[in-house]
Amino acid sequence: MALVDLIRTRAPRRLPRIDPWRGPLRHIPRWFARYMPKGLYPRSLIIIIAPxxxxxxxxxxxxxxxxWQMVTQRLSNAVVQDIAAVIDVIDTYPQDADYAQIVRIARxxxxxxxxILPPEPLPAPAAKPFFNILDGILSEEITKQINRPFWIDTVGNSRIVExxxxxxxxxxxxxxxxxSAYASNTHIFLVWMVGxxxxxxxxxxxxxxxQIRPIQTLAEAAEGFGRGQPMPQDFRPRGASEVRRASLAFIQMRDRIERQMxxxxAMLTGVSHDLRTVLTRFRLQLALIGDVEDREELNQDVDEMQRMLEGYLAFARGESGEDVGELDLEPVFAKFRGEARLKDKRLDTDIVGDPRLMVRPDSFIRLLTNxxxxxxxHAERVRLTARHEGRWLTVSVEDDGPGIAPExxxxxxxxxVRLDPARNIDAGGTGxxxxxxxxxxxxxxxxxxxxxxxxGGLRAMVRIPA
Structure with missing residues (x-):
């Protein structure tokens, strides 16, 4: 036991794991992702351009x-050597008063x-530019080779250094x-590199x-299929092999879904025809019943069965066969206001933005009607609001009725599904x-x-791209 305790006491402690993305750095990925483009094409361009x-x-x-620094240093070194040679000649032949020959040889x-100027104080040192490699290298070479007081001006004239x-x-x-003292042709390298x-x-x-265009076309076709729009006429598998396979799989999936629909x-149409035949026969048999009260009660049951059958077929069939067209919301809302007046109810409507939108008109009117x-x-006051902003349409139907519990x-x-009587559907409804x-x-x-x-009641908000 003592040995075990000794091993435990001498066992190295596990250091805590250090997460580099904790602390001040934890917001960097979120900030980077926020300002990064979301499209595949701009992201691909960044992948190419950034490296x-x-x-x-x-x-x-x-x-x-x-x-650049090495070439400039060698050129400046050569210029300073020439100046040093001129100074040596001047110091060696001081008897030449006008220095005409020295000036000619130098030129x-x-x-x-x-x-050669008369003795006078040197000008005050000028402010050095922030980025001028010539100023530093030339001053260093003069100090090293000549070692005399000097003054230079590298920014006065663009082609001359004094x-x-x-x-x-x-x-x-x-x-x-x-x-002669500065590598001035560096821009050629930069121009060639950038060009x-x-x-x-x-x-x-x-x-x-x-390469990106087939992917965008595939995304648009898939989005259009989700909205019930027909496939574009020019859509076909194009691009890389992976994109072609995805396009072909989408076409096959769309064909299977349409075939199942x-x-x-067809099956529901056949069932509807058979059931309507039975209901018609029921009506004929009910017409032969002598008791009027029994006949009216049975006719109500047949009518309820008829409404239920129509509701089932409408739900199962949907409006997938309807083409997309333009719908104006103003006459639709005017129709709802007329229905509210007939029922002695208050209906307030408001449309913000363009009242026209591209939808399947009959199915969308049916949505709003429901x-x-x-x-x-279930309410005495209803507020109907439509907002068409950008490429989105938001329709809100609010009332002051009993509402529906959140759960x-x-x-x-x-x-x-039917709820309690506070929100139960009227007679003949199917839920x-x-x-x-x-x-x-x-x-x-x-x-x-x-x-x-x-x-105080319920709000039903419809949001669709339009």
């Missing part, structure tokens, strides 16, 4: 730091324009060409655009009104949400 820009920045930095052989050096009997003023990068980027963007519609009729049935708001969208409404909203690429209204 190229980074590589060129590194290459340019290395070039500026080493090659013809060394490409330096020199002059240097003044104090001599024993005067001031030596030298005008040297800037390109070739732009050409490569242009080629990459063109090829990338051709056609089979279901919601408004349900609100008028039951999702249940009412299930087929054949399919909200189910049909949500099915229509989702077929348009949107949805319906229920919440509490400011009026």
């Amino acid at each position: 190229m820009v980074l590589l060129q920045s590194v290459v340019a930095g290395v070039f500026m730091e080493r090659h 013809d052989k060394l490409d330096l324009n020199i002059a 240097i003044r050096i104090q001599l024993q009997r005067g001031i030596l003023r030298v005008f040297a060409r800037r390109n 070739t990068a732009l050409v490569l980027l242009l080629i990459a963007i063109l090829f990338l655009r051709n 056609e089979q279901r519609t 919601l408004v009729s349900n609100a008028l049935r 039951q708001r999702e249940e009412v969208f299930k087929p054949f 399919l009104g909200l189910a049909i409404a949500r099915d229509i909203a989702r077929s348009h690429g949107g949805d319906i949400l229920l919440s509490t209204s400011d009026l």
Whole structure:
């Protein structure tokens, strides 16, 4: 036991795991993701452009730091050596009062324009520019090779560098060409680098655009299919092999879904025909019954069966075969106001934005009719609001009725679900009104949400792209 205790006491402690994304750095990924583009095409461009820009920045930095500085230093060294030679000649032959020969040799052989000025104080040092490699290197070479008081001006004239050096009997003023002491052709390298990068980027963007376009077409076709729109006429598998496989799989999936919908519609049509035949026979037999009260009661049962059958078929069949068209909400809302007046109810309407939208008109009117009729049935005041902003349409139906409990708001969208008498559907109903409404909203690429209204009752909000 003592040995075990000793091992436990000497066992190394496990260091806590350090998460680099905790503390001040934890917001960096979130900030980066917020400002990153969301589309595939711009993100692909960033993947191509970012490494190229980074590589060129590194290459340019290395070039500026080493090659440019080295060339400039060698050129400045050569110019300062020539000036030092001129100073040595002046000090060696002080008897030449006008220094005409020295000035001529410097001009013809060394490409330096020199002059001997009378003794005077050197000008005050000028402010050095923030980024001027010539100023630092030239000053360093003069100090190292000549080691006399000097003054230089590298920013006065763009093509000339002025240097003044104090001599024993005067001031030596030298005008040297800037390109003799400075690597002035560096911009050629940068122009070639940037030019070739732009050409490569242009080629990459063109090829990338051709590769991204089939993916965008596939996304638009899938989105249109979700809204019940027909497939574009020019849609076909294109692009890379993976995109072609995805497009082909989408076409096959769409064909299977449409075939199943056609089979279901055909089956329901046959069932509807058979059941209507039976109901017609019931009506004929009821007409032969002598008791009027029994006959009326049975006729009501047959009518209820007829309404239930129509509701089942409408829910199962949907409005998938309807084409997309333009719908104006103003006459639709005017019709709802007329229905509210007939029922002695108050209906307030408001439309913000363009009242016209592209939907399947009959199915969307049916969606609104189900919601408004349900609100008028259980409330005295209803508020109908439509907001068409951007590419989204939001329709809110609010009432002052008893409302629906929050835990039951999702249940009412299930087929054949009925609530308590406070929200029960009228005689002949099937519990399919909200189910049909949500099915229509989702077929348009949107949805319906229920919440509490400011009026005290229920709010049904429809949001679809339009």
